[in-house]
Amino acid sequence: MGRSAEEEEEMNNNTGSTKTTISISKSWSNVVGKIPVDDEIDLTMEKSETNVKITMADIKDEVEYWSTAVVCYVLGSNPPQVVIDGYFRRIWGGLGIDKVAQLNRRVFMVRFHSIESRNKVVEEGVQMFDRKPMIVKPSKSDMEITKEQMENIPIWVRMVGLDVKYWGRTSLTKIVGLIGKPLRTDAATTKRERLTYARVLVEVKLNQEYPTSIRFENEAGKIVEQKIHYEWKPVMCEKCRNYGHELNECPKFIKEEHEKNEKKQELEIQEK
Numbered sequence: 437m438g439r440s441a442e443e444e445e446e447m448n449n450n451t452g453s454t455k456t457t458i459s460i461s462k463s464w465s466n467v468v469g470k471i472p473v474d475d476e477i478d479l480t481m482e483k484s485e486t487n488v489k490i491t492m493a494d495i496k497d498e499v500e501y502w503s504t505a506v507v508c509y510v511l512g513s514n515p516p517q518v519v520i521d522g523y524f525r526r527i528w529g530g531l532g533i534d535k536v537a538q539l540n541r542r543v544f545m546v547r548f549h550s551i552e553s554r555n556k557v558v559e560e561g562v563q564m565f566d567r568k569p570m571i572v573k574p575s576k577s578d579m580e581i582t583k584e585q586m587e588n589i590p591i592w593v594r595m596v597g598l599d600v601k602y603w604g605r606t607s608l609t610k611i612v613g614l615i616g617k618p619l620r621t622d623a624a625t626t627k628r629e630r631l632t633y634a635r636v637l638v639e640v641k642l643n644q645e646y647p648t649s650i651r652f653e654n655e656a657g658k659i660v661e662q663k664i665h666y667e668w669k670p671v672m673c674e675k676c677r678n679y680g681h682e683l684n685e686c687p688k689f690i691k692e693e694h695e696k697n698e699k700k701q702e703l704e705i706q707e708k
C-alpha cells in the first residue's frame with residue numbers, strides 16, 4: 437500500500453489551499469487515490485482517532501425530560517400501542533399524562549407532567565393488563581431496554597415489624613440486598629409516617645427464589661429473622677409458562693380439564 441489517507445490529506449493541506457476548501461472539494465479518489473479493489477482498509481485506527489465521547493452535560497436535558505416518565509411492558513403479551521395507550525389513559529389519566537411513546541416492540545414510556553405523578557405510579561407498582569402483569573419501572577438515564585433488562589422486575593416488599601433503627605439507607609440496602617437489588621423506599625417509609633412496616637422497591641429476576649424470610653446479624657451480634665411480604669411477585673404458570681396466574685386460574689389448564697371430564701363422562705355413559 438502507498439500513503440495512508442492521513443498522509444495524503446496532510447499533503448493536500450500543504451499544497452497551499454485552505455482547509456475549508458479542501459474539505460468541500462475532496463472526494464475519496466483525490467484523498468486516497470484510486471481505491472484498491474483487493475486490499476482491505478483497516479478502519480479501526482480511524483475509529484479510535486475520531487472517537488466520540490458523550491458527557492453527562494450532553495445528555496442532561498434529555499435525562500431531565502424523561503425523569504417524569506416510567507417504562508412499562510406487559511409480561512407475556514405484546515399489545516398494540518393504540519390499545520395500551522387507551523389503557524394507560526384509563527388507569528393513569530387523572531394523574532396528567534403528557535405522552536405515551538413506544539421504545540421498542542414491547543416497551544412503552546409514559547411521561548407525566550409532574551414528578552409527583554410519576555412517583556405515585558412507581559409506588560403503585562405492578563398493574564394488571566388483560567389478566568397479565570404490567571411492569572412499571574422508574575425511567576433511568578440508561579433507557580435502552582434489552583431482553584435481559586426486561587427480566588429484572590421491580591417489586592415492592594413489606595417488612596412488618598422491622599425495628600425502626602434499621603430503616604436507614606445503609607441498613608435497608610444490606611437487608612433488602614438479600615432478596616435482590618434495592619431501588620428505593622416509598623415516601624411513607626422515608627418520612628417515617630407509617631411505622632408498622634418498611635416498604636422497599638427491590639429489583640428481582642424472573643424465576644429467582646423469593647424468600648419468605650431473611651436473616652441478618654444485628655449490631656449486637658444477634659441473628660434477626662425478618663419476614664418478607666411481597667405485594668406482588670412474578671409467579672409463572674406451570675402449564676402454559678405465562679406470568680401472572682397460577683395453575684388453577686390457567687385458561688389452558690381449565691379447558692383441558694374440562695375436556696378430560698367430558699371424555700370421562702362419555703366413557704361412563706358408554707359403559708352403562
Ligand SMILES: [Zn+2]
Pocket residue numbers: 673674675676677678681682683685686687688689
Ligand atoms: Zn397458564
